[in-house]
Amino acid sequence: MRHSKGILCLIASIHITAGASAFALPSFMTRFSLDPFSRPEYRAKCSTCHINPNGGGPRNPFGEAFERNDHMVTPEFRRAWPDQFQQSVTTNGVATGSGEIKATMLANGQDTLLEINGEHYRLNTQTAKLEKLDPEQTAKLLETPPPPPHIIPAGKLPLRDQPTFDHFLVNVPTALPYERRQLSMRFTHRFNQPVLPIDCQGCAGVGELFGFDSFSYSSIGASYGFTRALTGTVYRSPLNKTIELGGVLQLLRQRGWQPVSAALRVSVEGRDNFQEDFTTNIVLPLSRSITNRAEVFVVPMVSFNANPSPAPRGPGIPEGEMRKHQGTVGVGASIRFRPRTAFIAEWEPRVAGYHQQDSRNSLSFGLQRTTNGHVFELTLSNTLGTTTSRAVSTGGEQFSLGFNIYRRLRSAQ
Numbered sequence: 001m002r003h004s005k006g007i008l009c010l011i012a013s014i015h016i017t018a019g020a021s022a023f024a025l026p027s028f029m030t031r032f033s034l035d036p037f038s039r040p041e042y043r044a045k046c047s048t049c050h051i052n053p054n055g056g057g058p059r060n061p062f063g064e065a066f067e068r069n070d071h072m073v074t075p076e077f078r079r080a081w082p083d084q085f086q087q088s089v090t091t092n093g094v095a096t097g098s099g100e101i102k103a104t105m106l107a108n109g110q111d112t113l114l115e116i117n118g119e120h121y122r123l124n125t126q127t128a129k130l131e132k133l134d135p136e137q138t139a140k141l142l143e144t145p146p147p148p149p150h151i152i153p154a155g156k157l158p159l160r161d162q163p164t165f166d167h168f169l170v171n172v173p174t175a176l177p178y179e180r181r182q183l184s185m186r187f188t189h190r191f192n193q194p195v196l197p198i199d200c201q202g203c204a205g206v207g208e209l210f211g212f213d214s215f216s217y218s219s220i221g222a223s224y225g226f227t228r229a230l231t232g233t234v235y236r237s238p239l240n241k242t243i244e245l246g247g248v249l250q251l252l253r254q255r256g257w258q259p260v261s262a263a264l265r266v267s268v269e270g271r272d273n274f275q276e277d278f279t280t281n282i283v284l285p286l287s288r289s290i291t292n293r294a295e296v297f298v299v300p301m302v303s304f305n306a307n308p309s310p311a312p313r314g315p316g317i318p319e320g321e322m323r324k325h326q327g328t329v330g331v332g333a334s335i336r337f338r339p340r341t342a343f344i345a346e347w348e349p350r351v352a353g354y355h356q357q358d359s360r361n362s363l364s365f366g367l368q369r370t371t372n373g374h375v376f377e378l379t380l381s382n383t384l385g386t387t388t389s390r391a392v393s394t395g396g397e398q399f400s401l402g403f404n405i406y407r408r409l410r411s412a413q
Contacts, residue, residue, distance in 0.1 A: 029046075029049070031071060031072075031073060032066070035073045036089050037105075038073075039085065049062060075110075087106065087107045088142060091104075100117065101114065101116050104142070110125055110126045120133045120135075122141065163291075163334050163336045163342065164287070164334045166368060166377065166406050167406070169332045169334060170344060170366045171362065172297065172330045173299065174334075176287075178250070179225050179408075182408060183222065184222065184224075184406065184407060185220070185221070186220070186235065187219070187406075188219045190216060190217045190384045219237040219386050222234055230250075232248075233247065233248065237390070239385055239394075242270065242387050244267050244388065245270075246267025250262075254289055261288075261289075262285065264282075264283075265284075277305070277309075278305060279389045280303070281389055282301065283299060283301040295334045296332070297330070299329070301329075301330065301388065301392075303325065303326040306353070318355070323355070324353075325352075325353045326353040326393065328392045329348075329349060330392075332346035340370050345365050347362070348363075348392050349361045355393075356394075362381070362392055364380065364382070374405065374407055377403060378402075378403050379401065379402040380401060381399060
Protein backbone atom coordinates (compact mmCIF):
# COMPACT_ATOMS: atom_id res chain seq x y z
CA MET A 1 0.00 0.00 0.00
CA ARG A 2 2.91 2.33 0.77
CA HIS A 3 4.22 1.64 -2.74
CA SER A 4 0.79 2.51 -4.21
CA LYS A 5 0.72 5.82 -2.31
CA GLY A 6 4.08 6.73 -3.83
CA ILE A 7 2.71 6.10 -7.31
CA LEU A 8 -0.34 8.25 -6.56
CA CYS A 9 1.87 11.16 -5.48
CA LEU A 10 4.01 10.77 -8.59
CA ILE A 11 0.93 10.84 -10.86
CA ALA A 12 -0.41 13.94 -9.14
CA SER A 13 2.97 15.69 -9.45
CA ILE A 14 3.20 14.91 -13.17
CA HIS A 15 -0.35 16.18 -13.68
CA ILE A 16 0.31 19.50 -11.93
CA THR A 17 3.76 20.01 -13.50
CA ALA A 18 2.45 19.38 -17.04
CA GLY A 19 -0.16 22.08 -16.64
CA ALA A 20 2.36 24.58 -15.22
CA SER A 21 4.84 23.96 -18.05
CA ALA A 22 2.19 24.68 -20.66
CA PHE A 23 1.36 28.06 -19.17
CA ALA A 24 5.01 29.10 -18.96
CA LEU A 25 5.67 28.87 -22.72
CA PRO A 26 5.94 32.23 -24.55
CA SER A 27 4.10 31.36 -27.78
CA PHE A 28 0.34 31.01 -27.50
CA MET A 29 0.28 28.30 -30.18
CA THR A 30 2.99 26.34 -28.39
CA ARG A 31 1.04 26.88 -25.18
CA PHE A 32 -2.05 25.34 -26.80
CA SER A 33 -0.09 22.49 -28.40
CA LEU A 34 1.66 21.53 -25.14
CA ASP A 35 -1.57 21.45 -23.19
CA PRO A 36 -2.11 17.72 -22.48
CA PHE A 37 -5.83 18.03 -23.28
CA SER A 38 -5.54 19.79 -26.67
CA ARG A 39 -6.62 17.61 -29.55
CA PRO A 40 -3.57 16.44 -31.55
CA GLU A 41 -5.14 17.28 -34.90
CA TYR A 42 -5.26 21.00 -33.97
CA ARG A 43 -1.75 21.33 -32.56
CA ALA A 44 0.82 23.59 -34.30
CA LYS A 45 -1.66 24.62 -37.01
CA CYS A 46 -2.37 28.27 -37.90
CA SER A 47 -5.92 27.31 -38.94
CA THR A 48 -6.68 26.50 -35.28
CA CYS A 49 -6.97 30.24 -34.56
CA HIS A 50 -7.02 32.00 -37.95
CA ILE A 51 -9.40 32.11 -40.91
CA ASN A 52 -6.40 31.98 -43.25
CA PRO A 53 -4.81 28.47 -43.01
CA ASN A 54 -1.40 30.15 -43.42
CA GLY A 55 -1.98 32.35 -40.37
CA GLY A 56 -2.16 36.10 -39.93
CA GLY A 57 -5.16 38.32 -40.48
CA PRO A 58 -8.60 37.80 -38.91
CA ARG A 59 -9.11 35.11 -36.30
CA ASN A 60 -11.86 32.51 -36.28
CA PRO A 61 -14.26 32.28 -33.29
CA PHE A 62 -11.90 30.00 -31.35
CA GLY A 63 -8.94 32.30 -32.01
CA GLU A 64 -10.93 35.33 -30.85
CA ALA A 65 -12.02 33.53 -27.68
CA PHE A 66 -8.42 32.41 -27.02
CA GLU A 67 -7.27 36.04 -27.35
CA ARG A 68 -10.01 37.30 -25.01
CA ASN A 69 -8.81 34.69 -22.51
CA ASP A 70 -5.28 36.25 -22.67
CA HIS A 71 -4.09 33.15 -24.56
CA MET A 72 -4.43 31.12 -21.36
CA VAL A 73 -5.74 27.54 -21.25
CA THR A 74 -7.97 27.15 -18.21
CA PRO A 75 -10.37 24.40 -17.17
CA GLU A 76 -13.30 26.68 -17.99
CA PHE A 77 -11.84 27.43 -21.43
CA ARG A 78 -11.36 23.71 -22.16
CA ARG A 79 -14.97 23.02 -21.19
CA ALA A 80 -16.23 25.83 -23.43
CA TRP A 81 -14.45 24.43 -26.50
CA PRO A 82 -14.86 20.62 -26.50
CA ASP A 83 -14.06 20.43 -30.23
CA GLN A 84 -10.51 21.68 -29.53
CA PHE A 85 -9.89 19.95 -26.19
CA GLN A 86 -10.33 16.43 -24.86
CA GLN A 87 -12.15 16.29 -21.55
CA SER A 88 -9.90 13.52 -20.20
CA VAL A 89 -6.56 11.85 -20.98
CA THR A 90 -5.75 8.27 -19.90
CA THR A 91 -2.20 7.01 -19.35
CA ASN A 92 -0.89 3.57 -20.18
CA GLY A 93 -1.08 0.96 -17.44
CA VAL A 94 1.84 0.55 -15.07
CA ALA A 95 2.47 -2.85 -13.48
CA THR A 96 3.18 -2.80 -9.75
CA GLY A 97 3.35 -5.33 -6.97
CA SER A 98 -0.28 -4.49 -6.18
CA GLY A 99 -1.44 -4.95 -9.79
CA GLU A 100 -1.79 -2.64 -12.82
CA ILE A 101 -2.53 1.07 -12.32
CA LYS A 102 -4.00 3.46 -14.89
CA ALA A 103 -4.59 7.18 -14.45
CA THR A 104 -7.18 9.29 -16.26
CA MET A 105 -6.59 13.03 -15.84
CA LEU A 106 -9.70 15.20 -16.22
CA ALA A 107 -9.72 18.56 -17.98
CA ASN A 108 -11.31 20.28 -14.96
CA GLY A 109 -7.79 20.70 -13.61
CA GLN A 110 -8.43 19.17 -10.21
CA ASP A 111 -9.47 15.51 -10.53
CA THR A 112 -7.51 12.41 -11.55
CA LEU A 113 -9.28 9.08 -11.88
CA LEU A 114 -7.18 6.05 -10.82
CA GLU A 115 -7.94 2.49 -11.87
CA ILE A 116 -6.26 -0.14 -9.70
CA ASN A 117 -7.08 -3.79 -10.45
CA GLY A 118 -10.48 -2.82 -11.88
CA GLU A 119 -11.44 -0.55 -9.00
CA HIS A 120 -11.65 3.22 -9.40
CA TYR A 121 -10.51 6.04 -7.13
CA ARG A 122 -10.74 9.80 -7.46
CA LEU A 123 -7.76 11.95 -6.44
CA ASN A 124 -8.67 15.61 -5.93
CA THR A 125 -5.49 17.71 -6.02
CA GLN A 126 -7.22 20.82 -4.61
CA THR A 127 -8.64 19.18 -1.51
CA ALA A 128 -5.87 16.53 -1.22
CA LYS A 129 -8.61 13.90 -0.95
CA LEU A 130 -8.63 10.30 -2.24
CA GLU A 131 -11.96 8.44 -2.41
CA LYS A 132 -13.18 5.15 -3.85
CA LEU A 133 -15.87 5.30 -6.54
CA ASP A 134 -18.55 2.86 -7.58
CA PRO A 135 -19.18 2.16 -11.32
CA GLU A 136 -22.03 4.71 -11.51
CA GLN A 137 -19.91 7.47 -9.98
CA THR A 138 -17.06 6.60 -12.34
CA ALA A 139 -19.28 6.78 -15.44
CA LYS A 140 -20.72 10.12 -14.34
CA LEU A 141 -17.27 11.56 -13.74
CA LEU A 142 -16.12 10.54 -17.23
CA GLU A 143 -19.23 11.86 -18.91
CA THR A 144 -18.47 14.90 -21.07
CA PRO A 145 -20.46 17.90 -19.80
CA PRO A 146 -22.41 19.93 -22.37
CA PRO A 147 -20.46 23.02 -23.40
CA PRO A 148 -21.89 26.43 -22.56
CA PRO A 149 -23.20 28.45 -25.51
CA HIS A 150 -20.54 30.42 -27.37
CA ILE A 151 -21.11 34.16 -27.19
CA ILE A 152 -19.31 35.94 -30.02
CA PRO A 153 -19.37 39.75 -29.77
CA ALA A 154 -21.37 41.19 -32.66
CA GLY A 155 -18.83 43.97 -33.23
CA LYS A 156 -15.83 41.63 -33.57
CA LEU A 157 -16.46 40.39 -37.10
CA PRO A 158 -13.79 39.17 -39.51
CA LEU A 159 -12.35 42.28 -41.16
CA ARG A 160 -13.46 41.38 -44.68
CA ASP A 161 -17.09 41.13 -43.50
CA GLN A 162 -17.14 44.65 -42.08
CA PRO A 163 -18.25 47.65 -44.13
CA THR A 164 -14.93 49.37 -43.35
CA PHE A 165 -11.63 47.67 -44.09
CA ASP A 166 -9.05 50.20 -42.87
CA HIS A 167 -8.33 52.53 -39.96
CA PHE A 168 -8.58 55.43 -42.43
CA LEU A 169 -11.03 56.26 -45.20
CA VAL A 170 -8.58 58.27 -47.32
CA ASN A 171 -7.20 60.74 -44.77
CA VAL A 172 -10.03 60.72 -42.21
CA PRO A 173 -9.50 58.20 -39.39
CA THR A 174 -12.21 55.61 -38.76
CA ALA A 175 -13.40 54.00 -35.52
CA LEU A 176 -12.34 50.51 -36.61
CA PRO A 177 -10.71 48.84 -33.56
CA TYR A 178 -7.05 47.93 -33.68
CA GLU A 179 -6.06 44.38 -32.77
CA ARG A 180 -4.19 43.62 -29.58
CA ARG A 181 -0.48 42.88 -30.08
CA GLN A 182 -0.82 43.61 -33.79
CA LEU A 183 1.94 45.51 -35.58
CA SER A 184 0.71 47.18 -38.77
CA MET A 185 2.28 49.38 -41.45
CA ARG A 186 0.66 52.22 -43.39
CA PHE A 187 2.01 53.63 -46.69
CA THR A 188 0.51 56.65 -48.51
CA HIS A 189 1.42 58.12 -51.89
CA ARG A 190 0.06 61.34 -53.41
CA PHE A 191 1.03 62.32 -56.96
CA ASN A 192 1.30 66.07 -57.46
CA GLN A 193 0.12 66.32 -61.09
CA PRO A 194 -3.65 66.98 -61.28
CA VAL A 195 -5.89 64.80 -63.43
CA LEU A 196 -9.19 66.70 -63.64
CA PRO A 197 -8.97 69.48 -66.27
CA ILE A 198 -10.85 72.22 -64.41
CA ASP A 199 -9.13 75.38 -65.68
CA CYS A 200 -6.02 73.24 -65.58
CA GLN A 201 -2.88 73.77 -67.62
CA GLY A 202 -0.85 70.59 -67.95
CA CYS A 203 -3.27 68.17 -66.33
CA ALA A 204 -2.20 64.55 -66.62
CA GLY A 205 -3.74 62.43 -69.32
CA VAL A 206 -3.12 59.02 -70.81
CA GLY A 207 0.36 60.01 -71.96
CA GLU A 208 1.35 60.85 -68.37
CA LEU A 209 -0.42 57.77 -66.96
CA PHE A 210 -2.86 60.15 -65.27
CA GLY A 211 -0.15 61.53 -63.01
CA PHE A 212 1.68 58.33 -62.13
CA ASP A 213 4.70 59.68 -64.00
CA SER A 214 4.83 62.72 -61.74
CA PHE A 215 6.57 63.33 -58.43
CA SER A 216 4.85 61.77 -55.41
CA TYR A 217 4.76 62.53 -51.70
CA SER A 218 5.37 59.11 -50.15
CA SER A 219 4.78 58.65 -46.42
CA ILE A 220 5.13 55.72 -44.04
CA GLY A 221 3.69 54.93 -40.63
CA ALA A 222 3.17 52.13 -38.13
CA SER A 223 0.78 51.21 -35.32
CA TYR A 224 0.95 48.73 -32.46
CA GLY A 225 -1.96 47.56 -30.32
CA PHE A 226 -0.78 47.42 -26.70
CA THR A 227 -4.25 46.24 -25.59
CA ARG A 228 -7.66 45.87 -27.24
CA ALA A 229 -8.32 49.50 -26.25
CA LEU A 230 -4.95 51.29 -26.50
CA THR A 231 -2.79 51.68 -29.62
CA GLY A 232 0.37 53.66 -30.35
CA THR A 233 1.03 55.25 -33.76
CA VAL A 234 3.92 56.91 -35.61
CA TYR A 235 3.85 58.47 -39.10
CA ARG A 236 6.23 60.49 -41.28
CA SER A 237 5.41 62.70 -44.25
CA PRO A 238 7.93 64.43 -46.54
CA LEU A 239 5.86 67.64 -46.42
CA ASN A 240 8.05 69.80 -44.15
CA LYS A 241 9.63 66.50 -42.99
CA THR A 242 6.77 66.09 -40.53
CA ILE A 243 6.70 63.29 -37.94
CA GLU A 244 3.40 62.58 -36.17
CA LEU A 245 3.37 60.62 -32.89
CA GLY A 246 0.14 59.64 -31.20
CA GLY A 247 -2.16 57.15 -29.58
CA VAL A 248 -5.67 55.77 -30.01
CA LEU A 249 -8.07 54.89 -27.20
CA GLN A 250 -11.03 52.74 -28.25
CA LEU A 251 -14.11 54.06 -26.44
CA LEU A 252 -17.03 52.13 -27.93
CA ARG A 253 -17.58 49.16 -30.23
CA GLN A 254 -20.94 49.04 -31.94
CA ARG A 255 -22.77 46.07 -30.41
CA GLY A 256 -25.52 45.45 -27.88
CA TRP A 257 -26.34 48.65 -26.02
CA GLN A 258 -23.54 50.56 -27.76
CA PRO A 259 -25.18 52.12 -30.87
CA VAL A 260 -21.94 53.48 -32.35
CA SER A 261 -18.22 52.85 -32.49
CA ALA A 262 -16.02 55.61 -31.13
CA ALA A 263 -12.35 56.27 -30.51
CA LEU A 264 -10.19 59.08 -29.19
CA ARG A 265 -7.05 59.90 -31.16
CA VAL A 266 -4.42 62.29 -29.81
CA SER A 267 -1.28 63.13 -31.77
CA VAL A 268 1.53 65.67 -32.01
CA GLU A 269 3.05 66.71 -35.34
CA GLY A 270 6.56 68.16 -35.44
CA ARG A 271 8.16 69.59 -38.56
CA ASP A 272 11.82 69.22 -39.55
CA ASN A 273 11.81 65.68 -38.14
CA PHE A 274 10.04 66.64 -34.92
CA GLN A 275 12.31 69.60 -34.24
CA GLU A 276 9.97 72.62 -34.54
CA ASP A 277 6.46 73.98 -35.20
CA PHE A 278 4.54 71.43 -33.13
CA THR A 279 0.82 70.87 -33.73
CA THR A 280 -1.40 68.98 -31.28
CA ASN A 281 -4.45 67.16 -32.68
CA ILE A 282 -7.47 65.81 -30.81
CA VAL A 283 -9.77 63.67 -32.97
CA LEU A 284 -12.99 61.83 -32.07
CA PRO A 285 -14.02 59.39 -34.85
CA LEU A 286 -17.66 58.28 -34.54
CA SER A 287 -19.23 55.68 -36.81
CA ARG A 288 -22.46 53.80 -37.31
CA SER A 289 -22.62 50.59 -39.35
CA ILE A 290 -25.66 49.83 -41.48
CA THR A 291 -25.60 46.02 -41.52
CA ASN A 292 -22.24 44.90 -42.92
CA ARG A 293 -22.65 46.83 -46.17
CA ALA A 294 -22.22 50.49 -45.25
CA GLU A 295 -20.88 52.71 -42.49
CA VAL A 296 -21.16 56.47 -41.97
CA PHE A 297 -18.71 58.65 -40.06
CA VAL A 298 -18.67 61.95 -38.23
CA VAL A 299 -15.17 62.98 -37.13
CA PRO A 300 -14.78 66.25 -35.17
CA MET A 301 -11.18 67.34 -34.68
CA VAL A 302 -9.23 70.25 -33.25
CA SER A 303 -5.65 71.14 -34.22
CA PHE A 304 -3.80 73.47 -31.87
CA ASN A 305 -1.05 75.53 -33.52
CA ALA A 306 -2.09 74.30 -36.97
CA ASN A 307 -0.68 77.58 -38.33
CA PRO A 308 2.69 78.04 -36.58
CA SER A 309 3.31 81.43 -38.26
CA PRO A 310 0.02 83.40 -38.38
CA ALA A 311 -0.05 86.54 -40.50
CA PRO A 312 0.07 89.84 -38.59
CA ARG A 313 -3.24 91.63 -38.26
CA GLY A 314 -3.67 94.34 -40.89
CA PRO A 315 -5.85 95.63 -43.72
CA GLY A 316 -6.47 93.14 -46.48
CA ILE A 317 -5.29 90.18 -44.43
CA PRO A 318 -7.94 87.41 -44.36
CA GLU A 319 -9.16 86.55 -40.87
CA GLY A 320 -8.35 82.88 -41.38
CA GLU A 321 -4.68 83.67 -42.07
CA MET A 322 -4.34 85.31 -38.64
CA ARG A 323 -5.62 82.28 -36.69
CA LYS A 324 -3.31 79.68 -35.14
CA HIS A 325 -5.76 76.92 -34.30
CA GLN A 326 -8.17 74.97 -36.49
CA GLY A 327 -11.51 73.23 -35.97
CA THR A 328 -12.92 70.67 -38.41
CA VAL A 329 -15.85 68.28 -38.63
CA GLY A 330 -15.09 65.53 -41.11
CA VAL A 331 -17.84 63.38 -42.60
CA GLY A 332 -17.49 60.23 -44.65
CA ALA A 333 -18.96 56.93 -45.74
CA SER A 334 -17.81 53.45 -46.69
CA ILE A 335 -19.99 51.28 -48.95
CA ARG A 336 -18.97 47.65 -49.44
CA PHE A 337 -20.37 46.58 -52.83
CA ARG A 338 -18.28 43.39 -53.11
CA PRO A 339 -17.13 41.04 -50.33
CA ARG A 340 -13.62 42.54 -50.45
CA THR A 341 -14.18 45.87 -52.22
CA ALA A 342 -15.61 49.14 -50.91
CA PHE A 343 -16.18 52.69 -52.17
CA ILE A 344 -14.94 55.44 -49.83
CA ALA A 345 -15.80 59.15 -49.74
CA GLU A 346 -14.88 61.89 -47.23
CA TRP A 347 -15.20 65.65 -46.79
CA GLU A 348 -13.40 67.73 -44.14
CA PRO A 349 -14.96 71.21 -43.87
CA ARG A 350 -13.18 73.67 -41.58
CA VAL A 351 -15.67 75.21 -39.16
CA ALA A 352 -13.40 77.56 -37.18
CA GLY A 353 -9.90 78.98 -36.96
CA TYR A 354 -7.06 78.81 -39.44
CA HIS A 355 -8.01 78.98 -43.11
CA GLN A 356 -5.23 79.48 -45.63
CA GLN A 357 -6.12 81.95 -48.36
CA ASP A 358 -7.39 80.35 -51.60
CA SER A 359 -7.43 76.90 -49.97
CA ARG A 360 -10.46 74.60 -50.22
CA ASN A 361 -11.96 72.08 -47.87
CA SER A 362 -10.42 68.65 -48.32
CA LEU A 363 -12.47 66.27 -50.48
CA SER A 364 -11.37 62.72 -51.30
CA PHE A 365 -12.67 59.50 -52.84
CA GLY A 366 -11.27 56.00 -52.98
CA LEU A 367 -11.73 52.36 -53.89
CA GLN A 368 -10.53 49.89 -51.25
CA ARG A 369 -9.64 46.26 -51.81
CA THR A 370 -8.80 43.98 -48.88
CA THR A 371 -7.14 40.61 -48.41
CA ASN A 372 -6.42 38.78 -45.17
CA GLY A 373 -3.26 40.81 -44.63
CA HIS A 374 -3.46 43.90 -46.87
CA VAL A 375 -5.73 46.80 -47.73
CA PHE A 376 -5.00 48.58 -51.01
CA GLU A 377 -6.76 51.82 -51.93
CA LEU A 378 -6.72 53.92 -55.10
CA THR A 379 -7.49 57.53 -54.14
CA LEU A 380 -8.58 60.77 -55.81
CA SER A 381 -8.04 63.81 -53.59
CA ASN A 382 -7.61 67.58 -53.71
CA THR A 383 -5.02 67.57 -50.88
CA LEU A 384 -1.42 66.39 -50.83
CA GLY A 385 -1.15 66.45 -47.05
CA THR A 386 -1.72 63.20 -45.16
CA THR A 387 -0.93 64.07 -41.53
CA THR A 388 -3.93 64.96 -39.37
CA SER A 389 -3.71 68.76 -39.62
CA ARG A 390 -2.13 69.09 -43.07
CA ALA A 391 -4.72 66.87 -44.74
CA VAL A 392 -7.34 69.41 -43.66
CA SER A 393 -5.51 72.66 -44.41
CA THR A 394 -3.94 71.93 -47.83
CA GLY A 395 -7.05 71.40 -49.97
CA GLY A 396 -6.94 72.93 -53.46
CA GLU A 397 -8.97 73.26 -56.65
CA GLN A 398 -7.40 70.35 -58.51
CA PHE A 399 -7.60 66.62 -57.83
CA SER A 400 -4.76 64.15 -58.20
CA LEU A 401 -4.43 60.39 -57.90
CA GLY A 402 -2.72 58.48 -55.14
CA PHE A 403 -2.88 55.24 -53.24
CA ASN A 404 -2.76 53.88 -49.70
CA ILE A 405 -1.44 50.50 -48.59
CA TYR A 406 -2.17 49.08 -45.15
CA ARG A 407 -0.31 45.92 -44.11
CA ARG A 408 -1.25 43.87 -41.05
CA LEU A 409 1.69 41.88 -39.72
CA ARG A 410 1.56 38.83 -37.48
CA SER A 411 0.79 39.37 -33.81
CA ALA A 412 3.92 39.84 -31.72
CA GLN A 413 4.35 37.32 -28.90
